[in-house]
Amino acid sequence: xxxxxxxxxxxxxxxxxxLHGVSLAxxxxxxxxxxxxxxxxKSTLLKSIFGLVPPQKGQVRFREEDITxxxxxxxxxxxxxxxxxxxxxxxxxxxxxxxxxxxxxxxDDFHQRLEEVYRLLPDLAGRxxxxxxxxxxxxxxxxxxARALMLDPVLLLLDEPSAxxxxxxxxxxxxxxxxxxxxxxxxxxxxxxxxxxLGLSNWGYVxxxxxxxxxxxxxxxLKNPEVIKLYLGG
Amino acid sequence: xxxxKAQFLVRKWKASYSVLxxxxxxxxxxxxxxxxxxxxxNGLFLGAIVAxxxxxxxxxxxxxxxxxxxxxxxxxxxxxxxxxxxxMLFPGIGLEGTGFGPFTFGYPLFxxxxxxxxxxxxxxxGLDIGVYRRLRHRNVSKAVLAMTSLGVAIAxxxxxxxxxxxxxxxYPRLSKPFYMFPMEVRIPPDNLFIxxxxxxxxxxxxxxxxxxxxxxxxxxxxxxxxxxxxxxxxTERVIWWxxxxxxxLAAIGGILLAVFQAQLLPIMxxxxxxxxxxxxxxxxIGNPYxxxxxxxxxxxxxEVSTQWLNPGYKTAIAFLxxxxxxxxxxxxxxxxxx
Numbered sequence: 255x256x257x258x259x260x261x262x263x264x265x266x267x268x269x270x271x272x273l274h275g276v277s278l279a280x281x282x283x284x285x286x287x288x289x290x291x292x293x294x295x296k297s298t299l300l301k302s303i304f305g306l307v308p309p310q311k312g313q314v315r316f317r318e319e320d321i322t323x324x325x326x327x328x329x330x331x332x333x334x335x336x337x338x339x340x341x342x343x344x345x346x347x348x349x350x351x352x353x354x355x356x357x358x359x360x361x362d363d364f365h366q367r368l369e370e371v372y373r374l375l376p377d378l379a380g381r382x383x384x385x386x387x388x389x390x391x392x393x394x395x396x397x398x399x400a401r402a403l404m405l406d407p408v409l410l411l412l413d414e415p416s417a418x419x420x421x422x423x424x425x426x427x428x429x430x431x432x433x434x435x436x437x438x439x440x441x442x443x444x445x446x447x448x449x450x451x452l453g454l455s456n457w458g459y460v461x462x463x464x465x466x467x468x469x470x471x472x473x474x475x476l477k478n479p480e481v482i483k484l485y486l487g488g
Numbered sequence: 489x490x491x492x493k494a495q496f497l498v499r500k501w502k503a504s505y506s507v508l509x510x511x512x513x514x515x516x517x518x519x520x521x522x523x524x525x526x527x528x529x530n531g532l533f534l535g536a537i538v539a540x541x542x543x544x545x546x547x548x549x550x551x552x553x554x555x556x557x558x559x560x561x562x563x564x565x566x567x568x569x570x571x572x573x574x575x576m577l578f579p580g581i582g583l584e585g586t587g588f589g590p591f592t593f594g595y596p597l598f599x600x601x602x603x604x605x606x607x608x609x610x611x612x613x614g615l616d617i618g619v620y621r622r623l624r625h626r627n628v629s630k631a632v633l634a635m636t637s638l639g640v641a642i643a644x645x646x647x648x649x650x651x652x653x654x655x656x657x658x659y660p661r662l663s664k665p666f667y668m669f670p671m672e673v674r675i676p677p678d679n680l681f682i683x684x685x686x687x688x689x690x691x692x693x694x695x696x697x698x699x700x701x702x703x704x705x706x707x708x709x710x711x712x713x714x715x716x717x718x719x720x721x722x723t724e725r726v727i728w729w730x731x732x733x734x735x736x737l738a739a740i741g742g743i744l745l746a747v748f749q750a751q752l753l754p755i756m757x758x759x760x761x762x763x764x765x766x767x768x769x770x771x772x773i774g775n776p777y778x779x780x781x782x783x784x785x786x787x788x789x790x791e792v793s794t795q796w797l798n799p800g801y802k803t804a805i806a807f808l809x810x811x812x813x814x815x816x817x818x819x820x821x822x823x824x825x826x
């Protein structure tokens with residue numbers, strides 16, 4: 255049984271259609287990476303799954319349940335969390351408050367989870383009271399991940415978590431993602447750093463002009479001559 | 489990492505520092521008898537009333553991202569609904585009185601507050617459901633929303649004029665002697681009540697925004713509405729809370745304005761709109777604490793200007809401050825560069 259099943263999703267902004275029928279499947283505890291050139295619709299695909307850009311056609315099923323076009327604030331109740339590529343923290347709130355917002359829908363005591371998340375991402379633990387806007391780029395990305403982890407999701411949608419980071423930070427972000435996955439969280443990863451992302455993925459999709467182009471096991475895509483030529487820089 | 493934090497603190501410190509230097513200059517001028525200290529002090533009370541409106545305006549701007557032009561007329565409505573209660577309904581059922589303690593107004597004013605707040609909150613949320621939410625869901629621009637609120641402002645003022653006419657009214661009051669302080673500072677006792685209530689409300693708002701779940705969600709929504717939704721925050725409910733808080737502050741501000749000026753006019757809220765916007769812009773749009781400081785500066789400047797200028801120019805002074813701010817530092821005193 256697939257955890258997430260996206261079939262034939264058509265979506266876009268106003269008159270502009272970006273996704274022309276995209277399909278994707280994720281099993282429990284998998285990392286699935288979506289790569290593709292700029293403008294191929296990778297980010298829109300995640301937004302569409304999460305209800306930020308509701309699909310005009312097609313279906314999104316999570317644990318067999320039809321969640322197509324459900325509002326994002328309801329989506330988190332189902333066990334999905336999403337980290338946008340940019341503007342993914344609340345800059346005027348403290349680090350701790352950012353995490354409290356991540357747990358907003360929990361009305362019970364979530365302090366145990368808070369400590370778990372700080373243990374997972376220790377860079378943040380020392381800066382709990384600081385304004386998130388004062389964090390460095392790498393720490394911001396960690397905080398964005400941490401916010402989404404507060405609800406202990408079953409599936410995490412990550413939109414280019416390594417965007418704009420220095421190479422040494424990119425590796426540490428991928429390490430964290432792998433750590434999160436090992437703890438049992440399935441992940442859909444949209445990435446520009448295709449080589450690193452596919453290297454840690456169970457399965458990979460290549461998207462082009464809003465359509466599925468290729469899909470295979472991560473390691474096979476890394477060896478595919480066409481993928482190497484187009485997306486892995488020869 | 490440390491450097492970034494240091495820069496952040498310096499930026500914060502610089503803003504507070506410039507305000508303190510400004511305050512020091514004003515006090516120095518007062519002690520050198522260039523300006524009357526009395527005007528400075530009473531300007532702070534006017535500023536406190538402006539602050540109650542400006543804080544709500546700033547919160548609304550932060551969450552809904554549009555300039556709520558009807559905010560001044562919300563204040564007028566609060567003041568006039570107070571007139572209805574104090575001048576008609578309450579005396580009708582035997583609740584009458586003036587000159588409570590050292591103040592000009594009577595105890596019924598305290599009974600009027602909760603009722604007026606309830607009505608204003610209901611009107612604000614009703615307008616959101618009936619008008620603004622529909623427009624929001626059609627993704628209209630913020631200019632359209634602002635123009636709509638201009639229409640609401642004119643409609644509200646028209647309604648007030650139809651019901652109460654254009655003439656000047658007063659709450660039932662009893663004239664009281666001013667308090668005398670050193671350096672020829674005379675303060676009407678009512679002003680101390682206004683100041684104390686404003687401080688209490690600002691404190692309550694601060695605690696709400698920093699200590700409660702909904703308050704934090706409001707700040708989060710103001711930072712980034714999409715991320716708030718992604719986090720599971722029901723932003724429509726946050727918007728209602730924002731309207732409720734802004735309407736509460738406007739209602740109280742309107743009543744206090746009627747007490748401060750010892751008169752009610754249908755145009756009273758419209759006249760205070762420019763000081764409200766000047767305070768919001770001066771403090772940094774969307775920052776409620778900035779709006780408070782901005783309002784105090786506007787209040788003092790406007791009041792002190794009457795030493796040389798006809799009091800009718802008070803609004804012009806606020807307008808001047810707004811223009812100078814927009815020219816020199818458009819993000820305001822506490823605004824952070826985007």
